[in-house]
Amino acid sequence: MSEPFGQYLRQKRETLLKQDRAYTVRKFAATVGVQPSYISKVEREEVGPPSEATIIRMAEVLHEDPDVLLALAGKVSADLRQVILKRPRLFADLIRQLKDAPDHALLRVVREVRDGQW
Numbered sequence: 001m002s003e004p005f006g007q008y009l010r011q012k013r014e015t016l017l018k019q020d021r022a023y024t025v026r027k028f029a030a031t032v033g034v035q036p037s038y039i040s041k042v043e044r045e046e047v048g049p050p051s052e053a054t055i056i057r058m059a060e061v062l063h064e065d066p067d068v069l070l071a072l073a074g075k076v077s078a079d080l081r082q083v084i085l086k087r088p089r090l091f092a093d094l095i096r097q098l099k100d101a102p103d104h105a106l107l108r109v110v111r112e113v114r115d116g117q118w
Contacts, residue, residue: 005072010043012062032057049073 003011017023022031025043029036034054041047049055055073059066070077076084084091098106 003072004045005049005069005074006043006045008072009039009058009062009069012064013043016062028061031061049075052078 013023013025013028021027025039026036029039032039032054034050038047038050042050050058050073052070052075055069055075056066056077058064059069062069067077067080098109101109
């Protein structure tokens, strides 16, 4: 998932456009609440990714996970940022320890935390 934000956005929007004309640049921009020229510039990587709020609206319109789009944009949601700020040293250590872990190991950790089985 190392694809640049703009390229990913364009690919996702154009895939949906094949089935629904609501995903033209103009209609997508209107739904998100930005100018079509801005969407074009973001997709061409001429400008940086938009704000968190705009990315979240884009994710909703594209039926995409907002955390995925935020990550591609190099951002972390405000709610996750607050969680990390409460215990920055612990979360930094946890993330560094898990960075090279395979997906199945990460899923196991998530399940254990979610289910309260520590």
